[in-house]
Amino acid sequence: MTALLELEDVEARYGPVHVLHGISLAVEEGSVVAVLGPNGAGKTTTLRAVSGTVRRAGRIRFAGRALDRLGPAAVARLGVAHVPEGRGTFSELTVWENLRLGGYTRRGSIQPELERVFTYFPWLSERRRQQAGTLSGGEQQMLALARAFVHRPRLLLLDEPSLGLAPVLVAELFRIVRELNEDEGLTVLVVEQNAHLALQAADAGYVLEAGRVALAGTSAELRADDSVRRSYLGY
Amino acid sequence: MVAAATSRLESLCSRTAVPATSLLLLAGATGLLVGSLRSSIFAQLTVQGLALGSVYGSLALALVLVYRATHVVNFAQGELAMATTYVAWQLIQWGLSYWEAFAVTLAIAFVLGTVLQVVLIRPVQHRSVIAAVIVTVGLFILIDGVVDWVWGSALKFMPSPFGTKTYDVGGVSISRLYPGMFLVVLASVLLVWALFRFTKLGLAMRAAALRPAESALVGVRVDWMLAIGWGLAAVLGAVAGLMAEPSQFVLQPTLMQPILVYAFAAAVLGGLESPAGAVIGGLAIGVSLTLVVQYVHPITSDLQTPVAFAVLVGVLLLKPSGLFGQREVRRV
Amino acid sequence: MRHRLPELGSLLAVAVLLSVLPFTLSDYNISLVAQVGIFFVAVLGLNILTGYTGQISIGHGAFMAIGGYTTAVMSRDHDTNLVVTMLMAFAICFVVGLLVGLPALRLSGVYLALATFALAVSVPQLPLKWSKFLGGSGGVQSHRTVTHLWLYGAAWIASAILFALAWLILRGRIGRAFRAARDSEIAAVASGIELPIYKTLAFGISAAYAGVAGALFVMGTNGFAQPSEFGVFLSLQLLVGAAVAGLGSLWGILAGAAFVGLLPTVSGSVPVIGSAHGRNVVFGAAVILVMLLLPEGFAGLLTRLRRLARA
Numbered sequence: 001m002t003a004l005l006e007l008e009d010v011e012a013r014y015g016p017v018h019v020l021h022g023i024s025l026a027v028e029e030g031s032v033v034a035v036l037g038p039n040g041a042g043k044t045t046t047l048r049a050v051s052g053t054v055r056r057a058g059r060i061r062f063a064g065r066a067l068d069r070l071g072p073a074a075v076a077r078l079g080v081a082h083v084p085e086g087r088g089t090f091s092e093l094t095v096w097e098n099l100r101l102g103g104y105t106r107r108g109s110i111q112p113e114l115e116r117v118f119t120y121f122p123w124l125s126e127r128r129r130q131q132a133g134t135l136s137g138g139e140q141q142m143l144a145l146a147r148a149f150v151h152r153p154r155l156l157l158l159d160e161p162s163l164g165l166a167p168v169l170v171a172e173l174f175r176i177v178r179e180l181n182e183d184e185g186l187t188v189l190v191v192e193q194n195a196h197l198a199l200q201a202a203d204a205g206y207v208l209e210a211g212r213v214a215l216a217g218t219s220a221e222l223r224a225d226d227s228v229r230r231s232y233l234g235y
Numbered sequence: 236m237v238a239a240a241t242s243r244l245e246s247l248c249s250r251t252a253v254p255a256t257s258l259l260l261l262a263g264a265t266g267l268l269v270g271s272l273r274s275s276i277f278a279q280l281t282v283q284g285l286a287l288g289s290v291y292g293s294l295a296l297a298l299v300l301v302y303r304a305t306h307v308v309n310f311a312q313g314e315l316a317m318a319t320t321y322v323a324w325q326l327i328q329w330g331l332s333y334w335e336a337f338a339v340t341l342a343i344a345f346v347l348g349t350v351l352q353v354v355l356i357r358p359v360q361h362r363s364v365i366a367a368v369i370v371t372v373g374l375f376i377l378i379d380g381v382v383d384w385v386w387g388s389a390l391k392f393m394p395s396p397f398g399t400k401t402y403d404v405g406g407v408s409i410s411r412l413y414p415g416m417f418l419v420v421l422a423s424v425l426l427v428w429a430l431f432r433f434t435k436l437g438l439a440m441r442a443a444a445l446r447p448a449e450s451a452l453v454g455v456r457v458d459w460m461l462a463i464g465w466g467l468a469a470v471l472g473a474v475a476g477l478m479a480e481p482s483q484f485v486l487q488p489t490l491m492q493p494i495l496v497y498a499f500a501a502a503v504l505g506g507l508e509s510p511a512g513a514v515i516g517g518l519a520i521g522v523s524l525t526l527v528v529q530y531v532h533p534i535t536s537d538l539q540t541p542v543a544f545a546v547l548v549g550v551l552l553l554k555p556s557g558l559f560g561q562r563e564v565r566r567v
Numbered sequence: 568m569r570h571r572l573p574e575l576g577s578l579l580a581v582a583v584l585l586s587v588l589p590f591t592l593s594d595y596n597i598s599l600v601a602q603v604g605i606f607f608v609a610v611l612g613l614n615i616l617t618g619y620t621g622q623i624s625i626g627h628g629a630f631m632a633i634g635g636y637t638t639a640v641m642s643r644d645h646d647t648n649l650v651v652t653m654l655m656a657f658a659i660c661f662v663v664g665l666l667v668g669l670p671a672l673r674l675s676g677v678y679l680a681l682a683t684f685a686l687a688v689s690v691p692q693l694p695l696k697w698s699k700f701l702g703g704s705g706g707v708q709s710h711r712t713v714t715h716l717w718l719y720g721a722a723w724i725a726s727a728i729l730f731a732l733a734w735l736i737l738r739g740r741i742g743r744a745f746r747a748a749r750d751s752e753i754a755a756v757a758s759g760i761e762l763p764i765y766k767t768l769a770f771g772i773s774a775a776y777a778g779v780a781g782a783l784f785v786m787g788t789n790g791f792a793q794p795s796e797f798g799v800f801l802s803l804q805l806l807v808g809a810a811v812a813g814l815g816s817l818w819g820i821l822a823g824a825a826f827v828g829l830l831p832t833v834s835g836s837v838p839v840i841g842s843a844h845g846r847n848v849v850f851g852a853a854v855i856l857v858m859l860l861l862p863e864g865f866a867g868l869l870t871r872l873r874r875l876a877r878a
């Protein structure tokens with residue numbers, strides 16, 4: 001089985017600041033992969049390297065195509081949805097307009113996608129005319145996720161979806177992600193501080209430290225690893 | 236479908252309505268109506284002012300579209316409109332009818348606006364305010380030069396698009412020109428508004444202007460959206476130029492220079508980021524300049540631009556966000 | 568002190584060159600170089616405002632108009648000595664500049680650009696309204712006219728004096744305050760610099776320079792002050808000059824002044840497009856190219872070249 005997404009020796013920098021020093025990782029089609037690591041390790045930057053929102057070098061292949069020279073719009077068009085850290089909803093636009101933009105790359109009607117999304121997030125249907133900026137933080141996070149689902153991506157990049165959410169909502173959110181993965185075969189690469197949740201939901205994981213992959217393995221292997229236990233799981 | 240559209244309309248209204256501003260507009264409109272019923276000259280001037288104001292409003296709207304898309308104030312917007320009016324003149328000389336020339340000119344304007352954004356503005360868009368201003372100033376000079384080079388500075392005449400008939404409305408005779416101008420501009424503005432409000436392309440353009448980074452993540456080609464925004468602005472400007480020409484009766488290279496100042500004043504009055512504000516600001520400036528020149532004796536028509544300047548500075552000092560500002564303000 | 572030497576050297580070289588030039592040039596070319604001197608004064612003034620305090624102005628043609636009309640009217644009505652009228656233009660425009668600078672305090676960026684642009688369009692309308700005093704669209708004819716050589720001398724002596732003055736102003740406390748206003752308003756306020764006073768002062772000084780340039784400009788058009796000569800185009804030219812000049816270098820300002828003082832005229836002799844009508848094609852295209860290629864103006868180019876030479 002070949003991987004849907006493959007990074008090989010990927011480097012990235014912000015201006016003169018070198019952030020990623022040769023990251024290699026693989027995400028199998030239909031799997032959920034978690035990226036763990038301390039603050040500033042380069043987790044966000046790794047996702048940004050995939051979606052093309054940071055300058056990068058090295059090889060990035062997605063479904064057999066090279067991504068490393070493509071800009072963010074082109075990557076999105078290939079079927080990668082990136083829900084960035086801090087949500088990235090269009091707070092000036094309505095809920096409906098946000099969802100419509102999620103389906104921007106789809107031709108024709110997005111009605112089927114919308115209905116599917118409303119089965120996961122029924123409350124969105126009643127709020128479609130509300131300005132997104134007036135939603136609560138948790139609701140905006142859900143909206144960002146819903147928007148990505150309308151996109152019907154082959155690969156979903158999720159950056160710290162639990163940030164600032166109440167624990168109930170976090171659990172709900174991961175349940176939905178897992179459900180989509182099982183029902184529709186959605187592939188997910190998720191960055192998460194909450195290692196418990198992440199390793200529960202994920203099939204495999206990578207631990208980044210200072211811009212390098214420090215550790216990789218299946219969720220079970222990582223859960224059993226002493227250093228992971230001490231640093232991220234806290235027992 | 237219709238229900239969805241009307242409810243969208245309602246939500247739009249509730250979002251843009253600012254009570255104090257609405258009251259002010261209502262009072263203004265009532266004043267114009269009462270005045271028009273009492274004096275036929277006042278009625279004529281009001282109609283004329285609204286027609287001229289619609290021209291200012293459409294150029295102001297062009298400026299606002301450009302500003303929202305690229306955060307650049309396009310000092311060449313008026314000259315661009317002047318140049319496309321010359322194109323229309325040329326097309327008519329070559330045998331096209333007025334309205335054929337009108338349509339072809341709008342298409343040319345669209346291409347021109349788009350290309351200018353890609354070639355000249357994109358490289359300086361993210362540099363300083365001054366750099367962008369200077370490039371549009373250079374464009375101002377360049378367009379002026381090209382028009383002078385190709386067509387010379389002698390006055391040109393175009394056939395009147397609306398004929399020379401006058402209407403008689405309750406004893407007030409009104410030249411067909413003014414309602415004609417008003418309706419053509421209104422139709423173009425509504426079309427552009429509908430494009431932005433109801434189409435996927437329009438939504439993408441708004442998103443690209445508001446949040447370029449997030450828009451790219453959902454697959455919007457931001458650069459193209461901004462270029463198309465410039466193209467649409469050039470189309471609105473072309474309409475403004477074509478409708479300004481019959482009101483001045485001749486075509487000359489300085490056609491749009493005073494109008495640019497009125498449009499700046501209108502855009503600032505409405506709030507530099509508010510499309511509806513620009514159009515209403517244009518109408519307000521058009522009507523008040525026309526009436527003030529007639530009824531306030533120390534102010535003659537020579538003082539129209541200084542008055543517009545005073546309005547502009549006054550608004551900037553008293554209410555910098557304009558009458559309709561604040562909504563959809565972009566993050567820094 | 569050693570790093571000042573090249574600067575003094577270039578100053579001296581320019582001075583020598585300018586005093587020799589009149590002996591070698593034709594009358595027409597003398598008037599062209601005089602024109603550059605006039606723009607030198609105006610661009611220098613605008614540079615103090617835009618370059619040092621970061622306040623953009625597309626309205627400096629308006630101050631030139633006020634200076635020019637001061638000269639023409641004083642000469643017409645009182646036969647005032649032309650040099651004295653230049654001083655009066657300086658003083659009047661200084662005051663007007665302070666008055667414009669006050670409201671300008673509350674504007675910045677594009678808003679200030681818009682307001683000053685409207686000023687540039689509005690001021691030339693005023694003679695049409697008060698045509699008895701200001702001559703209407705026909706203009707005001709001064710009582711006396713000057714020769715090209717006289718104008719050349721006056722323009723460059725004024726340039727030298729005003730350059731020295733600018734240097735004195737900008738090197739000390741005031742210059743530091745101006746730069747602070749541009750770089751960081753918050754830091755400037757925190758360090759106790761009275762920003763409003765300095766920003767207004769910069770507007771006044773800058774307008775005064777433009778006023779002197781306007782007075783010279785009118786002498787250069789046979790003593791004739793006319794609204795059409797002070798149109799928007801003039802203001803655009805000045806801003807372009809300041810942008811081409813870049814920041815804080817004599818050579819930059821000379822280049823900026825030459826660019827806007829010579830190019831519109833010289834463009835007329837570019838074959839095919841230059842001819843009678845297309846001179847603005849060349850000028851406009853040059854403005855855009857310079858802006859795209861030299862983002863920091865001529866001064867920035869010099870800095871880059873110097874860095875290259877050292878490396």
Ligand SMILES: Nc1ncnc2c1ncn2[C@@H]1O[C@H](COP(=O)(O)OP(=O)(O)O)[C@@H](O)[C@H]1O
Pocket residue numbers: 014017019037038039040041042043044045046
């Ligand atoms: N826009 C930026 N400019 C400069 N440095 C940045 C930028 N974004 C992130 N960094 C730096 O890059 C490093 C990695 O950041 P990031 O990928 O956001 O880490 P993580 O998501 O793992 O917390 C950090 O040291 C951070 O300071």
Ligand SMILES: [Mg+2]
Pocket residue numbers: 043044045085160
């Ligand atoms: Mg992060």
